[in-house]
Amino acid sequence: MSDIMEKTLASLPGFLTGNYGTRGANISAGFQNLIRCVGEAKSKHEEERIIKKELELLKQRLAHPDISKKQMREYLVRLIYCEMLGQDASFGYIHALKFAQQGTLLDKRVGMFPPTVSLNFGTMEILAVSLFLHENHELVVLLINTLQRDLRSTNIVEVCIALTAVSRLINTEMIAAILPLVEDKLQHTKAIVRIKAVMTLQQFHKKAPNVVQHIHGKFQKALCDKDPGVMSAALYIFHDLIKKDTAKYKDLVPPFITVLQQIIDKKLPTDYEYHQIPAPWLQIRIIKMLAKLGQDDAVNSSLMYKTLENTLIRADQHHCMSYAILYECIMTICQISPNAALIAKAAACVGRLLKARSNNLRYFGLNALSAVIKVNATYAAEHQLIVIECLDDPDDTIKFKTLDLLYRMTNQKNVEVICEKLTEHLKSAKDIYIKKDLVSKITTLAERFSPRAEWYLNTINQVFLLAGTIVPKEVANNLMKLIAEDTAAEEYDRELRINAVMCYNSLMDRPLLPDSLIHVICWVLGEFSHLAESLSPNEIVDKLGKLLSRSFEDESTASWVLTAMAKIQSSCEDVSDTFTDSLRRYKTCSHDMDLRQRACEFDQLLQDKTLMKDILPAPTSQTLEIDSTLSFLDEYVSEALSQGVPVYKPKQQRQTHQITMAIKQSLWSGLNFDPYESPTASLASTASKSTPPHKSPMITIALDPSVSSSASGHSSEPWETEDLGSSRLNLKGLKPVWSREGYHGTKQGKDKTRDKEVTEFMDEKPAKSKPTVQVSSVTATATPSKHTATIVETEEERRKRELASAVFSGIVTSEKEGIPDEVGNNHGGRTPKQTIFTDSLLEGFGHREVDKNQQGKEASIVDLLSEINFSQDVADTSSVDMLPGIIQTGVSATSVGVTPPDLTPSGQDIGILNKLDNSVNGKRNDLLQDISADAAEVGKTMNMNQSSSHVTEKTEGGSTSQRMGGTAYLVSIPDDSSTDRESVHIESLQGEARDDTKLTDSDIKSKSGASADLLLTDSGVKPSSVCLLDSDIDDNALSDGVTVTQTLPDGLDQYPHAKEHQELVSDSVVRVSSCKVWKPDVLAIVVFITNQNKFAIQSMQFNVDVPSNLKVAINESECNTFSVDKLEFRQCHVEELQVGYIGPSLHMVLGGQLLYKDHTNTTKRLFFSTPLHMSDFLRPLKLVTEEFGKKWTSCSKDKKIVIQRGNIQTMEDYMKFIEEKLHLHSVQIIGHEGISCGILLQKSNDICLLHGKFVQSNSLELWFRSNSQLLSDAVARQCSTLFK
Amino acid sequence: MMQFMLLFSRQGKLRLQKWWVAKLDKDKKKITRELMTTILSRKPKMCSFLEWRDLKIVYKRYASLYFCCAIEEKDNELLTLEIIHRYVELLDKYFGSVCELDIIFNFEKAYFMLDELMLGGEIQETSKKNVLKAIAAQDLLQEEADAMRNALEEMGFL
Secondary structure: OOHHHHHHHHHHHHHHOOOOHHHHOOOOHHHHHHHHHHHHOOOHHHHHHHHHHHHHHHHHHHHOOOOOHHHHHHHHHHHHHHHHOOOOOHHHHHHHHHHHHOHHHHHHHOOOOOHHHOOOOOHHHHHHHHHHOOOOOHHHHHHHHHHHHHHHOOOHHHHHHHHHHHHHHOOOOOHHHHHHHHHHHHHOOOHHHHHHHHHHHHHHHHHOHHHHHHHHHHHHHHHOOOOHHHHHHHHHHHHHHHHHOHHHHHHHHHHHHHHHHHHHOOOOOHHHEEOOEEOHHHHHHHHHHHHHHHOOOHHHHHHHHHHHHHHHHHOOOOOHHHHHHHHHHHHHHHHOOOOHHHHHHHHHHHHHHHOOOOHHHHHHHHHHHHHHHHHOOOHHHHOHHHHHHHHOOOOHHHHHHHHHHHHHOOOOOOHHHHHHHHHHHHHHOOOHHHHHHHHHHHHHHHHHHOOOHHHHHHHHHHHHHHHHHHOOHHHHHHHHHHHHOOOOOHHHHHHHHHHHHHHHHHHOOOOOOOHHHHHHHHHHHHHHHHHOOOOOHHHHHHHHHHHHOOOOOOOOHHHHHHHHHHHHHHHOOOOOHHHHHHHHHHHHOOOOHHHHHHHHHHHHHHHOHHHHHHHOOOOOOOOOOOOOOOHHHHHHHHHHHHOOOOOOOOHHHHHHHHHHHHHHHHHHOOOOOOOOOOOOHHHHHHOOOOOOOOOOHHHHHHOHHHHHHHHHHHOOOOOOHHHHHHHHHOOOOOOOOEEOOEEHHHOOOOOHHHHHHHHHHHHHHHHOOHHHHHHHHHHHOHHHHHHHHHOOOOHHHHHHHHHHHHHOHHHHHHHHHHHHHHHHOHHHOOOHHHHHHHHHHHHHHHHHHHHOOOOOOOHHHHHHHHOOOOOOOHHHHHHHHHHHHHHHHHHHHHHHHHOOOOOOOHHHHHHHHHHHHHHHHHHOOHHHHHHHOOHHHHHHHOOOHHHHHHHHHHOHHHHHHHHHHHHHHHHOOOOOOOHHHHHHHHHHHHHHHHHHHHHOHHHHHHHHHHHHHHHHHHOOOOOOOOOHHHHHHOHHHHHOOOOOOOOOOOOOOOOOEOOOOEEEEEOOOEEEEEEEEEOOOOEEEEEEEEEOOOOOEEEEEEEEEOOOOEEEEEOOEEOOEEEEEEEOOOOEEEEEEEEEEOOOOOOEEEEEEEEEEOOOOOEEEEEEEEEEOHHHHEEEOOOOHHHHHHHHHHOOEEEEEEEEOOOOOOHHHHHHHHHHHOOOEEEEEEOOEEEEEEEEOOOOOOEEEEEEEEEOOOEEEEEEEEOOHHHHHHHHHHHHHHOO | OEEEEEEEEOOOOEEEEEEOOOOOHHHHHHHHHHHHHHHHOOOOOOOOEEEEOOEEEEEEEEOOEEEEEEEOOOOOHHHHHHHHHHHHHHHHHHHOOOOHHHHHHOHHHHHHHHHHHEEOOEEOOOOHHHHHHHHHHHHHHHHHHHHHHHHHHHHOOO
16 A cells, blocks of 8 residues: 555554543544555455454344443444445435434433433434435435424524535425424524524525425524624525526615725734635625626626625735635626726736636636727737637636636637637547537637638548537538528539538548438538539449448438438439448338338339429429418417307427326315325426427428527427417528628628728738737737737747737737727717727627527627717707606606696697607707607607607697697597587587698698598597597487587506507497506506486496416406496496516407496496507616626526518617507617517516518518517517507 | 535555535446546646546645545635645644554544534634534533433443
8 A cells, every 4th residue: 555554553552542632532443454454455345355354243243232331332333434435335214213213202201311411413323414415315214303402402502403415315305394493593592503594594495495484584584683694694595586586686786885995994804814815705696696686787886896896906915815806896887887997997807816826826817808898809919929828728627717718818810810719629628528518619709700711621530530429410401501501602502502511522532420410411411412513423423322331320311311312313314222222221121100101102102203303303492481470370260269269278288287186186086095295396396398290301400490599598498389380480580690701790781881991900910921910919919928029929929929919819900999989970979988888798798698598699789889889978868768757757747747637728728738748858858859750650669649749849730720629639628518519619629620630631641641641630520539539429418418428537647558449349339348568567457437328327347368478466366257347328437457467478358248237237248359569568667788798698588580571661760660569669770680679578588689680682580589588489479560 | 506526546546535416326336436647647736736537626735644525617626725724734733743543543533523614515613723623512411311322231231
């Protein structure tokens, strides 16, 4: 054995005689002996033999009935030791348990002794038990009793030991039995018990959050504990809670900041100092939580800046712990809403870490740099030489961290160098995890930044050859898609395809090919081999035939090969023998059904060559257009619904329905034989996962976009049957990650000047000779290299420098770009900082996407962001944002001023309006004027038709009439006493209005066509609108002096609401109509029930059936019915239904019935139904672009549709349309793209993001994102119907 | 959260293992073996961190003993290094200049110490004094129990 062991053995005698002081005293001879024997063992086998023997001995001893506690303890020690050496000692577990439990028996036997000295739970037993067992072990259940008893003990040590055991051994099912006891311990007088109790509860919370939900208040109390230890322990729970729901704990920011400040000011007891650093663990925990709380939250972030800066400054000692704090600070600063000065400070600290000698610190430096460049890529340039050095470090950990960093700073310019580096490492890597990581990195980068299609082809082929088996399937699909895609340059397409065919033709000669590469080869050859004239079809078929003799991992591969052969054969006259032979072979003797069927089919097809050509045609460029939302079925669906077919319920709803049914049944059937649901199972059971449906090769080719979508984690869930189909069939819906022109962002509507600069700058570089490039890179590398540059460079240094300049090319250029911008473009309002910010944003998004491994699908957001024109002054944007607010106030003043049923003569009325005009005018600034050019729409947005007249003052002729219209509308708010006079009023006003309209007809048409339309609506001409003027027309109403109030109740009309009342149902007696009011937190449906016959109706009862994804409240209480005793003639009952949102759904229909008794006392029943849309629950979410970007990457479920944009011509129109119809807030328009975003009421977490883009020839690509696939789909569906 | 801690000698002998996550024995053995070979093959100047599967491994060598911890992705490696150091400090204080032998012969004490320092994979008590106090209290209980047992045995109850 080794010298260390010898030394150990040499010192043993002294150790045993007690020279080591007291510690050797309680070591038994048996244990000593065991260790000695093991130590002396000459080989692993001998050691094993000794242990086995020992275990046998222990087995016998433990089975002995009379065994003393002391002996037991020793046996357990030996048992643990044996187990640690890798032997199975499970027979001893039950003995350990038994002994742990025996305490009770002993107590009984020695009942006369006070309980304080009870002998129940020895530390050794519990240790043994907790080492041997784990929470899922079957024996744990036997322990509960003992643990409960010990928790009740008055001895602190016992309680502590029990808590330690509980935290480790209790599983979710048993928490309930222990929880109350642990909870009690939170009030314990001793801090140590409280700490352990809090930590134990944290474990419970981790295992089953819903079980400890009711004691969140106690956690708060623990957080305020006077003992810093308890507070510190409570932070763990809060860390978990904050991770789950950040919004709920925002108010913790100020106290956390105070605590942190106190810590760094050394206000805590010195006990908590660690090498003179005050409470470092506590500091780091708080800093970590601040990162979570400050993310996407500028307000709370700004509170943190000062303290974070202080912490950063205090952490300047040269101690490992200081660096740990420093690192966490940097990470937090990069994560919270950015502050340029603070980031600069953090970046300076990164330098400290990177320049350190210790590899540990360099590792941290690289990590921190990755975080910093997310915010601002230019900081990487400073450290380029160090980074390159790290890349060559012999330490793998450092090397891979550096590769990771490079991966994160990849852009279009350095992608080739970086991919080359990664591929190099892929060659040498052995560990499967590292290989997988590298493969995903290379493929992601290649997909996102590839400069040329050939390069992409070669890179991916290389990856396949190096690590074929672990390349994910979608990489192959993307590759095929790239080759299949048509671009504008036909010649180029052809060349690429020929290239690919030649390349794959030669690859077939390789002895080993991974299955996924064979798939690609087969498909490419099958589709395009006819393009390569130099190759004879039969030659290729023969080669493919040879492939068939190989053994494949994936059984379907043979089908791929066979299909490829068939495709090639279909276009040539003579059939190769290889093909017919293989057909014959597979037709009869293949185990794979799919393959066999294919063989049979192809064999049949060979009989009829023309049919074969029809079925397997040479590829054409035409793609199928498919309506992904299946909106053509809408009519059919509504027809079916009207015939009483039950509404389609998504699977998960059906399941819950079934469960409730099952519960009902079990209640009725008497006995319930089902086991009770476990407290945590309920959540898990509802979440079901989809497995992508098996696809046969031929279909896969046709549908490859869908394959990539499902493989990258967006797979449609199984219950969305329609959608599953649609997303799989949708050929155009998904945007390719990048197209042949390279990465998408490069060509689309970028800020032109900037683009030019970039290209100029880039053009310059290669034009110069190599040495000049070097010099320029040296000047770019700022600080450390400047001096060394003058010294004669060694070959190695030069190589590194060249590499550095290549690797950092994109980043250094972008840094330089900012400068000409500043000089040349100042009047445009673009400051260099903003430029940098654009870059950094770009970077940031890149990484987050990559982090989530969502293979570049969302790459186009980067396009969008790169195109964001930052030249717009921030102040401008904000004032634009404020504008609707201003107008809104003006308008709400209107309604407030007029709504009370005062007698309002026309002069006064107009006066009010004029006043309003003035006020609006007064408030409106220059910007408003720009907007008011399109004022009708502004009016629309506010859902206040009349206001349009005020704002469109400019359109002179039209405005008069509009104002009249507006007045008419306002006046028409009823009042019993003034009806007659009013009606006169209205008539006269209407007359006036009409005249005006006539007079200025042309004017209106030319200037404000939209407003004129609105005017008509206002006057209640549309039959469905239940505006008061309706009742004006009704002679009865007026002659009887009774009006029917059908205006919105007070307080509701200030919210946006539907312009028209919708009639739900009516008969000769009653009429039910409704109006939707989009309150911020709820959808209010105001129901108007009007008695329209001459007699009173009685005992009216109104029921609504709510879709299961919604809930309805009436008068603040959750119910779905209300009743009215009596409704007099001409009276109208108004009721507000508050519809709340629980989850998304594709179809929502609010149905219901109205029961009433008419004057003959017969009960009548009216049924109605009205559709609800997702937009009814969407509310605008005011975000700025950066926030939007962050949210975009954090939402994982998306849905993309392409629709005809119809009469929407400009982006502005589109945004307005979306704002109006979908209630999404317009975030920004950039060129032909626009982003909008909304939030679902009540659920602050459910947001819906939309990225719209005009694509060629009158279509519009809409890309929805949210955290729920169903939500994205539902909004997409509504949108597509809206656009029809 | 720390997932497990292993103590092993330069010869690859496991001296102590503590798992805060439930794992099968088979997996434990496999992980232990794999990590031991990886870490023992690393050179002294190399950095103390490893990315291993989805975990991060932090290790440090004290004399002939390697302390190795597995932490999760979001955890701070340097901080973990300091947890190891604090643990060594505690052992040192308790045993009085600790050596590998102390841990071999008194490994249960080493476990108790770890249980006082860490709970459920998180650091529980950062104050050195408090941990030592807790251990002392446990020792006292043990002694009391022993004394009681002796008395009982003498009286013939057991």
